[in-house]
Amino acid sequence: MGGTGSQGERSGAGRRRPLSSRLALAALAAYGVLLWVSRPATPFEWDEVLAQRAVLRYDVANHSPQPPGFPAYIGAAKAVNLATRDPLLALQVVGIVAALAALAATWALARRMGAPPAAAAAAAALLGASPEFLYSAAVGISDVSGTSAAVVAALALVAAAERPALLPLAGAACGILAGIRPQSGAVVLPALVWAVAAAVRGRRWRGLALAGLSAAAVAAASWVPAILVTGPQRWWSATTWHVHYMATVEQTRHLPGARLADIAYWWLSGSVFGWGFAIPLGALVIAGTVVLVRTGRGRLAALAGGAVALHLAAALFTMNETVSLRYILPALPFLALLAGGALAAPRRLVRRTAAALVTLWCLAAVAWTSPALIERRQPGPVWAALTWVKKHCDPATTRVVFDGVATPQVQYVLGRAGFQIMAIERANAFLLGPAPPGEQTLYVTPQPVPGAELLFEAHHRTRRIVQLAWGRYGSCAVSRVSDAGAALFSPEWQARKDGWRLRGTGRIELRAEARPAVVRLCAGGEAITLRRPGWPAEAIAPGRCVMAPLLPGAGGALEVSAPADSAALIPPVQVLPLAALDASSGLASAYMVPQVAHVGGYGGALWRTDLVLFNPQAHPVAVMAQFLPTGRDNEVAPTISGTLAPGQVLDVPDVLALQGFRDAGALGALLIHATAGAKACVSAGCNFLALARTYNARAVPGLWRASEWLPGVATAQALRPGDTAVFSRVTRSGAVAASVGVASWSDTPVCVGVRVLGPGGGVVETRTLELARFGHAHVPLAADVAGGKVEVELVGAPAGAIVVPYVSLVDRGSGQPAHALADTLPEHAEAPGWVPPYPAARVAR
Structure with missing residues (x-):
């Protein structure tokens, strides 16, 4: 019995082994x-x-x-x-x-x-x-x-x-x-x-x-x-170089450096x-x-x-x-x-x-x-982007600037196809000259390049594949250098959802035919360095912001550097849109900023005005700012004086909170002009630039929007007797508040007529505003209108009267404003040496 049982067990085990093997x-x-x-x-x-x-x-x-x-x-x-x-x-x-x-x-x-x-x-x-x-x-x-x-x-x-x-x-x-x-x-x-x-x-x-x-x-x-x-010497050189490179680059990624x-x-x-x-x-x-x-x-x-x-x-x-x-x-x-x-x-x-x-x-x-x-059964983002370029672009007329993380992929797909390819570190010199007519420059980068036209973008849908790919190649974008007048960013800049990523030194450049602009640059968690032509490098501490002029052409470009051997994540760089400067034909020595505020508003809004002054001269320029409070006779106006250093961009947050203005009023206008000694200076050597941003501090005060900005208005672009200032696309409704404002640059009282026209041209509201000397008025519109017009004229004013009208719209839901100057006004030539009128100065003590 025992022998039979043992034999049966061995037979069962023998049957199980082939089954387990199968x-x-x-x-x-x-x-x-x-x-x-x-x-x-x-x-x-x-x-x-x-x-x-x-x-x-x-x-x-x-x-x-x-x-x-x-x-x-x-x-x-x-x-x-x-x-x-x-x-x-x-x-x-x-x-x-x-x-x-x-x-x-x-x-x-x-x-x-x-x-x-x-x-x-x-x-x-x-x-x-x-x-x-x-x-x-x-x-x-x-x-x-x-x-x-x-x-x-x-x-x-x-x-x-x-x-x-x-x-x-x-x-x-x-x-x-x-x-x-x-x-x-x-x-x-x-x-x-x-x-x-x-x-x-x-x-x-x-x-x-x-x-x-x-x-x-x-x-x-x-x-x-x-x-x-490979060749013994070439093999040895390549291998020893690679060992040395990895030991140097990764020395903080393993012991004893980590x-x-x-x-x-x-x-x-x-x-x-x-x-x-x-x-x-x-x-x-x-x-x-x-x-x-x-x-x-x-x-x-x-x-x-x-x-x-x-x-x-x-x-x-x-x-x-x-x-x-x-x-x-x-x-x-x-x-x-x-x-x-x-x-x-x-x-x-x-x-x-x-x-x-x-x-x-x-x-x-x-x-x-x-x-x-x-x-991964679908093409990866990098391969999909490169394949798109290969399929849709002509190698003979397309230059490709690529992020170094995709070097072998770009070389394999585009280099073998005959495209002219160049790594980012060589791209700054590469972009100094514009592409010849009929040619284009593309960026192939992990994220889109700010300011460039986005042509193609691919992302992995699951984060798992990025983790398994060691954190790389999760996205890829193809951008084209824009032919528009907007600022150009080199591909060291890449836009992400949580900010802009900068590795190495990135450039910000305007085309030669563009107008000057102003750049607001903020550091994130790490210090960055700003270099502008003719100036020493400027370190920007973490969390701090600076403003810098951006002049047309390669010679006026700004260079911003991240810390060595690392990438910096910074808030989006903000370039004051060129449209905000279009109303000003060149520079002037005097400006009316028609709206400044430090006042509360509808729905808990807190209206504030930041002033920006830029001295493009190679010498200092003395300036005087005079506040014209609304609803008053400003024959004598609160005055603050100062000096702009050569090339200085002066950013004055909440200008009405300054010591000389804070007790004078909460709403009005600002007259700013250059001085030489005790007199107004009207020579070209005194020209400067003035801009103002009036915004709701309850909304998103740190983010610039083009609609918040108004340029200072020189006398040549102001409203004179016989002119009509027209503001198009004006809406007033339960969702949008609308106001009309006028700032007087006249030393005599003036009367201003305001008409609100519906889309069909019919008048839906009229206003008559009486302004004292150097006065200011800001009145809300009462009639509802969608896509209408506002017309402003001087009524019975003396020949030398000058005013600057504007319109402000506010979205009642978001609290976001949109300010506008007149669509078009005839430019008035001034007599050589003519000095506009100014209030008497009252200097705070």
Whole structure:
């Protein structure tokens, strides 16, 4: 009876083994199908494009691929490419085959070192479900292939330690690893030491020698052709330069330059996409290690733990912490071996708990990665943008300025298509001269370039794919340098939802035919530097703002620099729209700012006026400002005087809060003129520029809007007797308030007539405003009108009377205003040396 039972048990076990093997092969095949159907439609990563170039033409000195060269990996892809005729597909096929080999080798290594089938299957499942492994397996980079080669080499070395006849095969496996990705070699050191120690104890000198020769021969079979194809001197120069460059650029991203807190975060959490994955995986690793040691499988625990420890020790001192999720890959099979060891526990409850945790972790990991796998079946943003340019633009007439993060992609797609391409760091000189007639300049950047015409923009829909792509290539925009008169921004500026990103030195420039403008520039969390022609560099502290003139032409451009080797995020740069200056024909020595306020309004509004003065002269200009309060005779007016330094842009926030004006009134106008000694100066050497922004401080006071600004009005553009000032597109309703204002530049009382016309031309409201000397009036309209007109005329005024009318509209919902001067007025020539009238000065004491 006993013998029959034992034979039946052995027969059942024999039947189960083929069934479990078939299930394992089915799972492996299903995983391969998943990788195949979810492979990327286009390359997305820098190294992937370099590898793709290498499949077509291998040249390490030209970074095809990047040094040192990965010759066995590229050689395998070249062989596959003979059949596929598609370098991208060839690299993906190599990656998929390597990933399947890594899963099989991980399972086999666990079984060979005594782990039960469930523990071996758990290790393979954890590796396959790991988000970065799952995502990178079908991507044309060498990381997964290197990981596969490492675990295969470790398996071969363990087998050779037990069967010395396999030493030459183990040496060959190590040679293949050296040819695919030598950076992964640290993980095989424990197995190598074990195999060598076993051979020495058994005095297998011949086997050791053959193993060394086979390793050298196999490695040389890939490296020697690679070096010869590139050229020994060129290969050596490229490799040593690359090592030096990476050591210099990344010295703060690994020990000893990196902070320990950052190292801990990136390698413990970031390498597996957050603590939600890291903590349960860490618990499994600890539990599995303990179980393996306690169940007599200490060699497996030591080999896997040693592999992980050696790889991390090397990585912490040589590899960029922010790319830890990619650089952890060679250690993942060995972490999986330790975690899977929990299923070797002798107690059923522990095994079931561990199995449940492994299952949940794998399901969560695959679910987390799935959106990225689905989305990458569509062209990536960078590839889509470049393909759009290639399809819609003529290489003979299109110049492309691109962000350096997409250098290999641009070179591969557009450079090979004959486009003239140039990296951003060379673009400033490139843009000094305008494109010849019939040609265009395009920007290809992660975000749109401010001030340029946006032609194409693509974004990843899921953030997961950006995380798996190490934070790069989540979006791409194609912008065209505008032919309009707006300010031009170089592509170092890129617009994001949370502000503008500046890397390096960005330029702000007006075309030669444009009018001058004023720029408001604010620093974000980091200091930035402003350089303007003829002036020393000016540091702008975090959170501070400055205003600077922007003059037409390349010689008047502003340059703004972010901190070295970093990018600055700043509030959007605001350029006073050129339309706000169009009402002023050139500069003048005297201006009427027709509206200034420091007063409350409808719905809790707080109306404030900021004054901006700009001295374009190479010498100081003395100026006098006189406040003309509304509803008064201003024969004598509150006066403040000052001096504008050469080239100075003076920003006076809330001008009526100044000591000389604050007690004089809350609403009115401002007369500003240049002085020489005690008299008004009317020569060209006294010309300056005046602008004013009247806004609702309850709305968004820090954000400029064109509609809030009015330029100062010179006497030549003011309203005279016989003229009619017309304001078009005026609306007054329950949603929009409308007011008419008039500021008098006359030393005698004047009468002003106001007519409001509907869209059909019929008069819907009239007003007569009596203004005292240098008086001001601001009255609301009562009649509703949509898209009507306002006409203003002087009534019975003396010949020398001068007034400046304006219209203000306010959205009652948002509190946002829109101010306007008359559409057109005839320009009146002044007699040489004529000095307009001014009130007597009352200087605050």
